[in-house]
Amino acid sequence: MSQDSAFPIRAAWSPVRRLWxxxxxxxxxxxxxxxxxxxxxxxxxxxxxxxxxxxxxxxxxxxxxxxxxxxxAEDAAKFAVSAVITDKPERTPSHLPEARVRWTHEGRPDTATVRVPNHAAPGDHLTVWLGPDGTPTAAPRRPxxxxxxxxxxxxxxxxxxxxxxxxxxxxxxxxxxxRHEVGWSRQWRQFNSPIEEDPQ
Incomplete structure (x- = not known):
């Protein structure tokens, strides 16, 4: 092995040797x-x-x-119903469209105001997720x-x-x-301090 090819090995080992x-x-x-x-x-x-x-x-x-x-546990209690938009969607202060929708579940009609797509219009159908109490809730989260x-x-x-x-x-x-700098400064001052001459 030439000296040039051995140099990178020595350079790579130098930090390890320093740590040792x-x-x-x-x-x-x-x-x-x-x-x-x-x-x-x-x-x-x-x-x-x-x-x-x-x-x-x-x-x-x-x-x-x-x-x-x-x-x-949360998703197990949710169920979906098919609802129809009954009113024209309106923008909320956060610029999200909401509209009044109507659905029927187990023979009982119900209504609520929910989020709707941007292109929604009265008469459109959409899926609404309901919680155990029958009120709209968030859709099940992805796995x-x-x-x-x-x-x-x-x-x-x-x-x-x-x-x-x-x-x-x-x-x-x-x-x-x-701490090292303080020690070096103290030693440097002692080194530079004038040496007292012996009395004659």
Whole structure:
């Protein structure tokens, strides 16, 4: 192997070797106590980042299971009826069209004001979902809604843990650097202080 081809390997290994030299239990006498503290902190943060992955997965799975059960329970009590628009649709303050509709369920007629499509007109038929009390309610949610809930919860837990770990690490490193600068300044002042002459 030529020297040129070996250079990338050495360059790739240099960060790993540097981390090994900066390990907290290193016998290197040049390592300051603050360097060892920083190394321990980075190890703890790295462990927390790794542990956060299965925790986020478990949280997302639990959220998905709960959301799926809740959606099934809510949708089980809903039923659809065919309704007819009786009045001209009107725009609500939020610019959504609503209209009065009429339907018959189990021989009993009923009416309500519900959301209608933008192109709706009196006489059009549409499906209205009713709750257990017979009043209009939201249509059943799609099966993927529970999966999206689980993914969102897992992502929030994982990203939140990583962000907190990063901020804690950066804050601790900043404090250690400030401590180093204070120590260097103190030593520099001592080095530059005038040496008292011995009395003759």
């Amino acid at each position: 030299w900066l390990r907290p239990w290193s016998p290197n006498p040049l390592l300051r106590p603050s360097d060892r503290i920083e190394a321990v902190l980075r190890l703890v943060v790295a462990l927390a980042v790794v542990v956060a992955i299965p925790i986020a997965g478990a949280s997302g799975t639990a959220a998905y299971t709960g959301a799926a059960a809740r959606i099934r 993927g809604a529970a999966a999206l809930t689980g993914i969102a919860v897992g992502a929030v837990v994982l990203n939140g843990t990583w962000v907190v770990a990063y901020l804690l690490t950066q804050g601790a490193v900043w404090l250690l650097e400030q």
